[in-house]
Amino acid sequence: MSARDLFTFRNSHFRIGVGITAAILIVTAITGFIVLPFAQHWVQFANVWDAICSAAGVPQRAANVTAPEQTKRLSEVVLTSHTLSRPSQEAIGRGATLAQRCAICHGPTGISRADSPNLAGQYAAVIYKELHDFRSGARTNAVMSPFAVNLTDQEIADLSNYYAYLPRPAAYHPTPQLPKPSIVIYGAPMRGIAPCGSCHGSLDNKTGSPWLEGQSEAYMKVQLHAFASGERRNDISQQMRNIARAMTPQEIEAAAAYYASQPPDVVKAVD
Amino acid sequence: MLANRKLILAHFWLAFGVFGIALTLGAWQMFIRSPIGTWLSNPELYYRSLTAHGTVMGYVFPTLVAMGFGYAISESALEQRLVGVRWAWTGFWLIVAGAIMAMVPVVLGRASVLYTFYPPLIGNVFYYLGVVLVVVGSWIWVALMAINLRVWRRAHPGAPVPLAMFANVAGSYLWAWTAVGAALELLLQIIPVAAGLKATIDAGLARVFFSWTLHAIVYFWLMPTYIAYYTIVPRAIGGRVYSDSMARISFILFLVVAMPIGMHHTFADPQVGAGFKFIHSAFTALVALPTLLTVFTICASVEIAARLRGGRGMFGWIRALPWDNPMMLALAFSFVMLGFGGAGGLINMSYQLDASIHNTQWITGHFHLIFGGAIVIMYFAIAYDLWPHLTGRELIDLRLIRTQLWLWFVGMIITTFPWHWVGILGMPRRMAYFDFGDPAIAPQALSVTFSAIGGFILLASGIMFIVILARGMRAPQVDAGPYRFALAVHQPATVPVALNTHALWVALMIVLTLTNYGYPIVTLALTEGTSVPAVYVGAQ
Ligand code: HEM
Ligand SMILES: [Cu+2]
16 A cells, blocks of 8 residues: 555546546536626626636726715825834924914913813824824814914924923813713714724724813814714714714713813823 | 553643633623623723633634644554654643743733734734744644654554544644644734734735635544544444444545635635635535534444444434433534534525624624534543543542533523524624613623523533543542544454545645635735735734
8 A cells, every 4th residue: 555556546536536526626616717607697797718807806907997086185194103203302392393383272381271172292193194184175274274284294293293292281170070971981882983992092092093181172072073064074084974973962062071071191101 | 551641631731721711701701791791891801801712712722632632542542652752742832832922912912813813903923923833833743643653554554544543643634734824824924014024914815814724723623523423432332333434534525625615704805706705615515524424424323332222213222322421411412512503504604695694693603502512512521531541540420520511511502592693683793892772782682691691601511620620630540441442333454545544635635725725815915005004902
């Protein structure tokens, strides 16, 4: 008994084993690559080869389909791992100088008294993205847009690093802390809403999502409604619009009030 | 004839130890996402637990059982001392090291990627390296099984390889080849990203590689169970194997058709062509064949035992079976669960029906019934049967053993039947939280509660199992005699080459893998622009 006696068509087991296997393979291949494609009357194939390629999953580029015209500007921010890494003291200093013109709304220490967002200690990637979006027009605001249009890439990076460098408003408790509403803890799985904290920092932070603790209640409410109505649309892949649209007005109210009442020290830091 | 008892016991104890931990996590998962638990408030903890549970139950536990059992088979069926004991210990320690290396990042929340890796999700590199070590450790076992058989063949030229060893080596070859898919995915795609050398990954290609492993690994889990069906049960209940050739053909069929069918796990994936999905689906239908052969042969073997005990009539013989024998009980439970699980499997394997249960709780219900039920209950039976030979001590409390098996069976039915049901209703799998207050899923609360209760029954049974084995280490000593396997009705004097060696079938396995996977893998690998940015777990 050696491989020579086995791997030969004189051996009946070999004949039967290889024969049946090959037969099954051929029959299934013909069925899968030729018969079934043509059984789909709603698909047109130029010839048999075309059907085989389609069934095999050969990557094809449809010739006569053009991408739909984009009427509104979308966010075009590109963030690589180098964009904001390890800011120098100098860069932060430049950011501080530039930030003087922001102070009128966002506060001299990055803490707003005008229902604008607090920027002190915000994730650098967030400020970077919003400034880019204001500059490109992906996000518009009568007050904010004119400030952003003339910023250079370098200035945006410096500003982002400067604000991220400022200490968060630690002992800042605008109102008594409210209990967590269910929309914040659980989200609403059946409506596709994840818990807010899974992106906004208290459970995990997804790049580009700001932390919300201690922000202005009025501001957050306006933004949620703007997302829901589609008036604001600079969120990538509609991440926030999908959520805001599925929220009830009461949930928007409760989430905004809750976050406004929280000190930002529960939020994960970024290194 | 078991010379290396310590080696085998080490494998079994490690297997059942990690099984106990993973089982506890499983019961906790069941509870925490059911209406009787309160919401965790941090889903990350759920995914940590799920990653640990899946990794241990899918990779570490069954591999160790197959290895320990394989060494026992090699020594007792071949009646020859294990060759390469030092290598066997090396393999064991590699698995220990790998399991620890993988679990540390999981516990720390740095690798909550689930046991299927879920690219483009990327966790800490040590998790993947740990899994690789576990696989490498098990490959040492594969090599040792082949070497031991070869040594035996040289001493017994032309003699029929004992069925248990023939099947054992078939299982080890299947594992060696099927693990290659996940190994390629890890080494070529995931680990370079996890180690920071690359920032993008071709998730579609990775999923195809994983499907290469994912189906045949199921048959690797199943091998010890089928070996026990054929070579332990008939002996334990006083019967004979109905047909030795039928048994060999079943194992050969597993070797050939378990591999080229994994794309039934990618039915919903757009990157795989429909023609290949069809071929894989058709071959999947074939894999029912060896199981049907087995069910037939084992029922016939059991009937032989019953008739030898004086059973009569068309079905009357069933009463004559030794129902107080734990092995009989385990077999019956295993077959019932295999039957229901197999029926569910027919739904999963059909391209169209699969669409309605894809990624729902049906899937988790299905594989717990088959794997956790039909397969693992035979792992218990194997341990009970081997234990006196490994410890030199008797397992005295048969009633406790029977209770344990009953609880596992009942617990598994209570857990998995409602689990299937909520899947049909559309409940997704791998979710940390369900809001049962929502009218849309409120009707499922009751079913999920039943599953959770079943989970605690299973936990109780698992604890009993470990207690029985631990008590068996301190029971009165007995001489258990040599460990024997069941004889066939017609014990073969000679076996045709094809049924006595693996080469032809391994060759067919590899050829079918190439025909069924070659083209999709090569095109996916060569197509530009199919990679996506990695999403790092636990990183900022
Ligand atoms: C030997 C027995 C068992 C085996 C082999 C096993 C195996 C597995 C595997 C491989 C997974 C998939 C993990 C993933 O999706 O990443 C899983 C998930 C799970 N297992 Fe087990 N398991 C066993 C017992 C149990 C028991 C007894 C329970 C409950 C008491 C349980 C509860 C769960 C739960 C809740 C999930 C997650 C389902 C989901 O969220 O999709 N398992 N199990
Ligand atoms: Cu499968």
